Amino acid sequence: MKARLIINPISGTTNKDGLDRLVIDTLSPLGWEIETTYTRAHGDATRLAAEAADRGYEAVLAAGGDGTVNETAAALCDTPLTLGIIPCGSGNGLARHLSIPIDIREGLRIISTCPCRPIDYATVNGRKFFCTCGVGFDAAVSAAFAEKKRRGPLTYLQSTFQTYAKYRPELYTITANGQRVTERAFLVAVCNASQYGNNAYIAPSATIDDGLLDVTIVHAGNTPSTALVGFDMLMGNIEHNMLVQTFRTHNLTIERTAPGVAHLDGEPLELDDTLRIACHPGRLSVFAPLSDPEVKPFITPATAMLADLKLAITKIFQK
Numbered sequence: 001m002k003a004r005l006i007i008n009p010i011s012g013t014t015n016k017d018g019l020d021r022l023v024i025d026t027l028s029p030l031g032w033e034i035e036t037t038y039t040r041a042h043g044d045a046t047r048l049a050a051e052a053a054d055r056g057y058e059a060v061l062a063a064g065g066d067g068t069v070n071e072t073a074a075a076l077c078d079t080p081l082t083l084g085i086i087p088c089g090s091g092n093g094l095a096r097h098l099s100i101p102i103d104i105r106e107g108l109r110i111i112s113t114c115p116c117r118p119i120d121y122a123t124v125n126g127r128k129f130f131c132t133c134g135v136g137f138d139a140a141v142s143a144a145f146a147e148k149k150r151r152g153p154l155t156y157l158q159s160t161f162q163t164y165a166k167y168r169p170e171l172y173t174i175t176a177n178g179q180r181v182t183e184r185a186f187l188v189a190v191c192n193a194s195q196y197g198n199n200a201y202i203a204p205s206a207t208i209d210d211g212l213l214d215v216t217i218v219h220a221g222n223t224p225s226t227a228l229v230g231f232d233m234l235m236g237n238i239e240h241n242m243l244v245q246t247f248r249t250h251n252l253t254i255e256r257t258a259p260g261v262a263h264l265d266g267e268p269l270e271l272d273d274t275l276r277i278a279c280h281p282g283r284l285s286v287f288a289p290l291s292d293p294e295v296k297p298f299i300t301p302a303t304a305m306l307a308d309l310k311l312a313i314t315k316i317f318q319k
Contacts, residue, residue: 001059003027003084004052005036006045006072008064012089012151019063019104023086026108039064045071053079059287061111065089066131066197070265073284074128077121082285084111090151091197091266093131096304097208098193098288103311111287118282119208122192124275129264130284132196132203133277135254136187137167137218142263153198160230169220176215176252186218186226186243188254190277194295197266199304201236203246204295211281215252217245237297251278 005023009016020036027034035057037048049060049072061084062072069085076083087095087102095102098119100110124133132138144159173182191203191214203214218229221243232238239246254275262271293300 001027001031002033002057003035003059003061004048004057005034005061005063006039006048006068007036008039008045008068008088011064011068014088014104016063016088019086019088022104023061023063023108026105027112030112032112034061039068039071043071046075048072049075049081053081057081059084061086063088066091066093066265067267069094070128070130070267073121073130073286077128077280077284080285082116082287084287086111089197090153090156091200093195093197093265094193096197096199097131097195097206097292098286099293100288102308103314110289114287114289116285117209117288117290119284119286119288120192120211120279120281121284122190122213122277122279124190124262124264124277125271127264127269129192131193131265132189132191133262133264133275134187134189135172135256135260135262135275136170136185137163138187138189138196138202139261139263139268140167142266143261143268145266146268156198171257173255174215174217174252175255176249177247183217184220186220186229187216188218189216190214190252190254191216192279194292199301199308200233201238201295201301202233204236204239204297205246207292209282209292211279212248212250213252213277213279215247215249219243219245234301235298236295236301240297251276253277 024034052060059082062069063086085095141163144163148155169184169186189202191206194206195201206214232241259273
């Protein structure tokens with residue numbers, strides 16, 4: 001297997017020193033030929049992955065967060081190359097949905113043992129995403145987080161509270177499945193996968209290879225009821241919250257009162273007042289287990305939290 005390894009050296013909070021050697025030492029004895037490259041700026045991962053496709057590589061391994069994975073995967077859609085994910089980011093939403101361990105050694109085991117799995121991707125106004133895109137509160141949090149110098153879950157939590165204190169719901173018109181509704185909503189999330197990252201389950205029932213997008217609308221509520229939505233999201237129980245409406249669709253249009261911030265896989269960007277979103281079934285190959293695990297409210301988040309805690313403690317004693 002001839003593969004290009006793309007490392008984002010500044011993603012997340014993980015030290016990348018020696019990562020290239022670890023990947024080579026793990027995969028080379030299994031017949032892999034690895035070429036290592038590094039990103040220096042936004043867009044580099046897409047360029048490097050596209051080069052790999054042009055030069056006859058069979059796989060591209062993305063070592064970084066959801067932004068790096070998004071850029072890499074965007075160049076591999078509709079090609080014969082397979083994406084390998086080495087989670088090194090703050091949220092690692094796509095990796096977590098696909099049951100790819102956050103522990104790097106275990107993640108490499110997935111790459112070396114799992115078959116190629118076709119999954120869906122989605123587009124909003126022609127831009128590709130693989131986990132979630134959204135407008136409203138989650139986009140505002142992504143924009144605030146992007147301005148922080150420090151990364152990691154605690155910084156994201158700080159951005160969430162700071163944004164929540166001043167955020168006001170907006171008006172959206174959503175057209176899907178032959179229906180058109182106008183709602184004042186706290187957020188509208190369009191999901192190809194089940195979570196934002198960090199085990200925040202915005203669409204617990206989402207499946208990444210069903211040809212459908214799971215849409216989550218959080219309606220405007222008072223401060224306590226909206227805060228409860230956040231708790232239910234972390235517990236994998238958001239679909240049962242009274243402020244939340246969900247549905248599935250192949251495509252949809254979201255209209256808002258003005259252009260503004262949105263997010264794609266957690267990365268903020270400015271988009272038009274009209275968002276046209278579509279699912280593209282089975283058009284990306286990835287090394288991953290062949291089925292999505294069921295998200296069981298409370299049980300799945302607790303299990304994931306314990307696994308993250310165990311990994312964090314292990315890293316402390318390895319230093």
